[in-house]
Amino acid sequence: MELLSRRTQQRLRGLPFYLLLTLATVITLVPIIWVFASALKSNKEIRGNPLALPGEWRFQNYIDAWFGASFDAYFFNSIFITVTSVGLVLILSSLAAYSFAKMRFRGNQLLFFIFLFGMAFPLSAKLGPLLSLMYELNLANSRFGLILVYVAGSLPFAILMLRAFFQGFPQELEDSAALDGCSRFQFYLRILLPLSKPSLMALGIFVFMGTWNEFFQALLLINEDSKRTLPLGLTAFQDEYFTDFALSFAGINITAVPVIIVYIMFQRNLIEGITVGSLK
């Protein structure tokens, strides 16, 4: 009897928190829900009452929006650039982080500090010479060039995070592998990487989101429509269709949906990537 009342008491104690959290969630999600609802309305409905729900669901808006700009090209570019960048970041940063974490050599500290240095600068600190460099190397207006810029931008954080993780590996593991005649590269490939899967996953999703969403450098380096990424393509689309409300809303959603899907699938990995990196 007493146990039960205590339980109820505890539940009642939690109630205000549930109410506040529900309120916060509603306020947070309403803009997204509203954009999705508006994308199904006609322009007349939107003008008439922006708050009302769609009378009939006009999925045609999405089809019109899709064909209103080169969304297929934007999608291809975003997927190609992001997947390649994430792959390169994972390979390069895990190699470097292994060396920084587990090998003793002259200049270890200094080289690591040089990487850390890159995290202290605002993005604008490199833009002028970067643009000039990309033109010199014939990498301006190129997907490959953008990939290199994104990889270079992600490496400092990736190396910092993986180094901290690799340092936690017990020395005995390496020692016994060495005894079995396992070279350092084999150890990296066969033991270190498979054992680091959760960390690589978290880092990979984190870098994926950052690269997929990047806008500033893409805006600076890409000026051909067929090479635009999704965020850049959305700005071009919105500039063209800003008077066509329904289509504009649909265009936002076309850009947002892939991110939402990835988020639903990898929500835990993403948040782990953010928090593990930050608390270490």
Added chain:
Amino acid sequence: MAQSFSAPRKRAAGPRFRIDLMPYLFILPAVIIYVIFNLGPVLASFFLSFFRWDLLSPTTEFIGFKHYNFILNDARFWNALSHNFIFLGLAVVIPVSMGLFLAVFIYEIRKGRVFFRAALFLPAIFSGVVIAYVWKWIYHPFAGVLNPILELVGLGAFTQSWLGNPKIALYSTFIAYTWASFGYSMVIFLAGLQDISTDIFDAARVDGANFRQKLFYITIPCLYDVFTFVITLRIFTAMGVFGVIYILTGGGPFYSSDVIDIYVFRMIGNYEMGWATAAATVNTVVVVFISTGFIKWREWRSWSS
């Protein structure tokens, strides 16, 4: 004794010491890409700010602080920088405290933690472009939803042109920024809370501590280092805000929401590379000064107390 990788391998019979190249080979690919496409341009930006150059002509001529002289006397530069400072001041208070409270609320409940965390973090996953367009439509004079909602709840007097009014455009962009940033602070605080030993909270409950006492005497002191990190993150994002403002207002109307990164971007667009690099360098010095100063101050405070 097991031989360790980290010990330099020496040939027992060899008279000469061999340098182990493996560690360098592992780092080399990362170093090459990082130096060419990240660190190099940063350093070049600093050096080139003392030269006359532009994208089109390859000639450079040393002119000392001339570009800085221009930048530091340009009212628009200070105008933009002051807006970054307004952003900074608001950003270290509003999204951070929202994140703290929501994290504490989530920590206090038993069921539904994962759901609330995931739902409240949702806006933070989008590109600044998507965030800006969502809010551009919320603020829109005909199709927007903010003014009708204000009228609905009897605050019709507050309806206005959110992005067209020079007095409030900057704050309108800040709301969009906040919507997309409090989630970051929240998940980091929540992870920090889960690292605190539950014994402390149990002891506090036995002693009859209420919510407010737990917050001020346990939670906030225990999250000292987490606060430092969360606020440092806000310093960087507030000083480097670009996409949201670029799309919502382009820095306007009448430069009322201009910020440094838009200022620099505009200079680059006009091929004024000297001014762009000088402005970027001043901004870098300011950001590094504020962030390292803040971190040092926090470290000093935690030692001295």
